[in-house]
């Protein structure tokens with residue numbers, strides 16, 4: 001989740017495999033919990049090699065594996081093909097590890113969608129670690145799993161992320177309700193923070209009110225260093241001066257970190273970057 005990494009044709013990506021929809025009639029929640037999928041296979045919307053654009057490892061060449069399916073439905077989700085309408089092809093652990101090896105990257109980013117809802121992420125992470133990968137997992141932090149991970153990149157979703165009433169993608173409002181019920185799980189967040197000492201908490205910022213919400217959430221979680229908290233302006237383009245000011249001022253006030261989106265600067269809003 002990687003929430004604000006956007007994708008189409010990369011300018012410098014070394015390899016890209018963007019899988020076409022396998023099941024165009026896929027129900028919205030088909031991949032919600034990875035149910036019915038054999039233990040070593042999973043729905044993958046795309047794999048690609050690019051530059052990590054967000055967080056502590058910004059700038060590091062990485063092989064990305066985007067699992068398709070999410071238990072949330074953020075209004076501003078920039079990977080709807082892995083959440084609102086999960087699409088892709090079923091891939092095996094062995095296939096994905098072979099593709100990682102062929103990419104000749106040292107770092108791998110397992111993202112989504114929400115990769116942690118899939119039990120298959122555990123054998124995948126173990127096999128990638130056996131292959132020598134440095135593993136980053138990008139998650140919204142609603143599900144805990146104990147698996148090999150060198151950087152747990154957690155992006156809790158604030159209240160402004162919920163689909164709004166009248167969103168045509170959610171005509172009955174069922175996803176707004178599910179999203180609200182699921183988006184913050186302090187028990188899962190606590191376990192993730194305690195289990196993974198190499199972690200970062202990334203927040204997408206829409207308004208000033210988000211800062212109070214972050215402070216309230218952090219007060220309910222195990223203590224983390226201020227520079228483990230990263231703030232990103234919401235959007236799929238370069239932030240406006242007003243957005244930058246909102247985020248930078250909050251970072252200075254709290255000793256949090258401003259999170260640039262290098263991939264947007266390098267490639268623009270393109271899939272596969």
Ligand code: SF4
Pocket residue numbers: 001002003070071072073074076077078079080082083084112113114140
């Ligand atoms: S949590 Fe799911 S819906 Fe929200 S931004 Fe990430 S992939 Fe999209």
